[in-house]
Amino acid sequence: MEEEIVYQIALTLIDGIGPIQARNLIDKFGTAAHVFKANIQYIESIEGIGTIKARSIKNFVNFSEAETELSFCLKHNIQPLFIADKNYPKRLLNCFDAPTMLYYKGNADLNNTKVITIIGTRSNTDYGKSVTDKLVEGLTAHNVLVVSGLALGIDTIAHKAALHNELQTVGVLGHGLDTIYPAQNKSLAKEMLQQGGLLTEFRKGITPEAFNFPRRNRIAAGMADVTVVIETQKRGGSMITAELAYQYNRDLFAVPGRLNDHKSMGCNHLIQQNKAIIYTHVEEFIKTMGWELNQTKSHKKQRELFIELTPEEEIIMTIFREKEITHIDELHTRSGLNSSSIAAAVLNMELQNIILSMPGKIYKVL
Secondary structure: OHHHHHHHHHHOOOOOOOHHHHHHHHHHHOOHHHHHHOOHHHHHOOOOOHHHHHHHHHOOOOHHHHHHHHHHHHHOOOEEEEOOOOOOOHHHHHOOOOOOEEEEEEOOOOOOOOEEEEEOOOOOOHHHHHHHHHHHHHOHHHOOEEEEOOOOOHHHHHHHHHHHOOOOEEEEOOOOOOOOOOHHHHHHHHHHHHOEEEEEOOOOOOOOOHHHHHHHHHHHHHOOOEEEEOOOOOOOHHHHHHHHHHHOOOEEEEOOOOOOOHHHHHHHHHHHOOOOEEOOOHHHHHHHHOOOOOOOHHHHHHHHOOOOOOHHHHHHHHHHHHOOEEEHHHHHHHHOOOHHHHHHHHHHHHHOOOEEEEOOOEEEEO
């Protein structure tokens, strides 16, 4: 097992082999070890690889760096999560640029049934703090995993509110797990390891450089069901994360602000462009997301007894029993069915009022 992890880490060290190429290779060869041991002609025939990248794979010798990284992980109780790992955040698999390898320390389930990313400016107002605190407090009864970026401002407020309300919270980092940035949040990060965790795609020794954070942002956007932007100007990291969430077909909410408030201009812009749903209060948010506490579960089970499902529909219904709101891409990933079978099954289930079609290719079981 450890030998395969070394090969997995090594795959991320090869120049020119990014997330898309790595995913194509794993889809073809099954394991990272098989990639390195394959015939060069076979490797270069894989989509997006070619001769130069195939040679880089076959000529790679720096396995000692991968071994060092694995030793660091074992010493510090860090989980290397390869893209094929069962504990890898499944929602990220629907993103074309999902990281090949993630490093995770903590106890939260990254595949929790409800995941929210909360982001915003580093220099928040009292208004932004109040909205964030009330949002997180309102999620307490719904077992939601709260994700943010461990930055100062709204991120810190969201993490602290989650801890205070006994919700698990995960910080997505723009650097390796051998450091914490900003330094002011070291004690917060330590608390989060007991009630959530820290997640990054960066190996130890990778420092918090500015160009790392857009890569961090795509993880925060992709691993959640929904992103809520509290306060932000029209430029900056929060807007990058919001745009990524929109591109990934995730739900996106933005908190409106005064027209002349620079710290709300980004949120107002997202709403004006119809990219984000306007956030007004937590009860309406929960209703829109379909996260209400289910008081009619027994009636739903009784109704299912009278519905005859095809084998394909039963596979899809099994997924919905685990997660009541599911994106079409996740149905593809988890069911193993082809597109036409899923389309036919979903349509028939809609006609029988078993599921409801929602914006963004999302379906909710009724």
